Amino acid sequence: MENLVIPATERSPRVDFDFAAGRLSLRGESYPEDASKVFGPIFSGLDGFLSEAAGRDICFDIELVYFNSSSAKALMNMFLRLDEAAANGVRITVNWCFSPDDETMKEFGEDFAEDLEHVAFNLVAAQPAE
Amino acid sequence: MTSGDETAERAATDFNLFDAEDKALAEAEALAARLVDAPSATRKGVATLTQAYRRAVREQRRLVKVSDRQQAQLATLNQELARRTSEAEEALARLKEAQETLVQAEKLASLGALVGGVAHEINTPVGIALSCASHLADSTARLKALFAADDIGIDDFERYLATATDTAGLIQANCERAANLIRSFKQVAVDRTSAERRRFNLAATIDETLVSLGPRLRQAGHRLVVVCPPELEADGYPGALSQVLTNFVMNSVIHGYDEGVAGTLSITVDQPAPDQIRLVYQDDGKGIAEEHKARVFDPFFTTRRGSGGSGLGLHIVYNLVTGPLQGTLTVASDLGYGTSFTMVIAADVGNS
Numbered sequence: 374m375e376n377l378v379i380p381a382t383e384r385s386p387r388v389d390f391d392f393a394a395g396r397l398s399l400r401g402e403s404y405p406e407d408a409s410k411v412f413g414p415i416f417s418g419l420d421g422f423l424s425e426a427a428g429r430d431i432c433f434d435i436e437l438v439y440f441n442s443s444s445a446k447a448l449m450n451m452f453l454r455l456d457e458a459a460a461n462g463v464r465i466t467v468n469w470c471f472s473p474d475d476e477t478m479k480e481f482g483e484d485f486a487e488d489l490e491h492v493a494f495n496l497v498a499a500q501p502a503e
Numbered sequence: 504m505t506s507g508d509e510t511a512e513r514a515a516t517d518f519n520l521f522d523a524e525d526k527a528l529a530e531a532e533a534l535a536a537r538l539v540d541a542p543s544a545t546r547k548g549v550a551t552l553t554q555a556y557r558r559a560v561r562e563q564r565r566l567v568k569v570s571d572r573q574q575a576q577l578a579t580l581n582q583e584l585a586r587r588t589s590e591a592e593e594a595l596a597r598l599k600e601a602q603e604t605l606v607q608a609e610k611l612a613s614l615g616a617l618v619g620g621v622a623h624e625i626n627t628p629v630g631i632a633l634s635c636a637s638h639l640a641d642s643t644a645r646l647k648a649l650f651a652a653d654d655i656g657i658d659d660f661e662r663y664l665a666t667a668t669d670t671a672g673l674i675q676a677n678c679e680r681a682a683n684l685i686r687s688f689k690q691v692a693v694d695r696t697s698a699e700r701r702r703f704n705l706a707a708t709i710d711e712t713l714v715s716l717g718p719r720l721r722q723a724g725h726r727l728v729v730v731c732p733p734e735l736e737a738d739g740y741p742g743a744l745s746q747v748l749t750n751f752v753m754n755s756v757i758h759g760y761d762e763g764v765a766g767t768l769s770i771t772v773d774q775p776a777p778d779q780i781r782l783v784y785q786d787d788g789k790g791i792a793e794e795h796k797a798r799v800f801d802p803f804f805t806t807r808r809g810s811g812g813s814g815l816g817l818h819i820v821y822n823l824v825t826g827p828l829q830g831t832l833t834v835a836s837d838l839g840y841g842t843s844f845t846m847v848i849a850a851d852v853g854n855s
Contacts, residue, residue, distance in 0.1 A: 384578070386804065389553075398566050404571070404575060404578055404733070406575065407514045407515075407569075408518075408520055409516070409518040409519075410511075410515045411512035412518055412520075413511065413515030413516070413517060413518035413549070414511045414514045414515070416514065416518055417514035417517065417518075418511075418514075441570065441574040441575070442566070442567045442570035442571050442574065443567050443568075443571050446520050446521075446567055448522060450520070450523060451521065465572055467771050
């Protein structure tokens with residue numbers, strides 16, 4: 374299926390879903406005025422991909438420096454889908470990247486990880502790539 | 504609209520942040536429908552739980568909305584703050600640049616005044632030399648005519664010799680005076696513009712500077728007294744010192760005295776320690792009001808904005824004394840009795 378690339382805006386992250394290679398990433402900030410505009414395309418792309426991904430290896434890098442409440446809710450929904458897919462045989466690794474001095478982002482990652490049973494969830498402290 | 508946009512549009516419409524919760528609620532409704540035959544306590548319990556969950560989801564929606572809005576406001580405020588900060592920084596940089604330009608312009612303007620003063624000073628000896636030369640030429644022509652007519656007497660010749668001796672003496676003296684003025688002006692101009700460090704005699708630098716100020720002082724009738732040990736030398740920036748003295752004197756002339764009031768200005772130099780030179784500049788003018796005293800060295804502070812004061816004269820003085828001259832500067836003033844500036848500068852700027 375076609376890759377999904379959406380450039381970052383001031384209030385939304387860069388989306389880079391390379392479905393062919395099994396590498397997905399979200400980078401930047403997320404506090405859109407309308408969460409559905411940003412996450413609608415992400416979810417429809419992700420749903421279509423996960424439904425055909427059984428048996429594959431998928432790596433998902435998430436490197437957000439800031440997100441608002443609806444984005445947090447959307448992320449939680451996304452992790453639930455990923456965990457469901459992982460339970461059904463997709464091998465999924467999530468790298469939750471945060472700046473070493475950003476304690477809050479680290480805690481968010483730990484919080485999300487608690488609900489995940491089948492996804493391999495890594496906390497990665499790293500300086501954001503420019 | 505392209506098909507890509509349509510897809511995104513549809514995806515956005517289909518997207519529901521509370522998808523999972525809505526599904527759970529629908530399942531709860533379905534469960535309730537299947538429980539028609541269950542005991543009434545069970546039915547009631549399920550209904551209560553469903554209702555509580557519905558409320559909780561509604562509350563969650565509201566919280567997400569409120570919190571999103573606050574976060575958006577915060578982001579907007581942060582952007583506004585960043586914008587204003589960068590605007591303020593930019594304005595400050597522009598202001599500093601403008602100030603720098605004005606200080607340079609002010610220095611050039613005072614150099615211009617110096618040129619004007621020197622031109623005025625040179626005008627007198629050159630004028631005298633010129634009229635002497637023309638007088639000598641006339642006398643020579645007369646003598647030549649008498650000689651040609653073979654009508655020359657001993658008296659004529661003696662008178663001509665006397666005239667020639669007098670005028671030649673005057674021409675020589677005035678040309679020397681003009682040459683001296685030009686030399687001192689050249690030194691001051693070079694020092695002012697080159698900002699070059701050299702060893703210099705203080706009395707000579709003060710005198711050379713005052714030459715250019717002579718016309719302004721005489722015009723107002725002011726007297727200037729200089730007390731300076733003739734051998735005193737310093738290693739530093741004579742141009743800066745010259746600029747400082749010019750600004751002091753111009754400041755007194757412009758601000759210190761009412762029209763028609765003549766005063767006495769003085770420059771007193773001594774050496775309180777081997778590595779220090781103290782210069783006290785004093786006038787007996789109107790003095791500085793107490794509330795202005797603390798601000799006289801501030802850039803753009805002037806009591807004469809309307810009449811052409813830039814407010815930079817003493818600011819430049821302060822910068823030159825504390826900068827290149829490596830000294831300190833204080834002001835003292837008694838309203839109605841005059842003002843004095845005391846500066847203590849390094850005798851050798853490379854050695855402090």
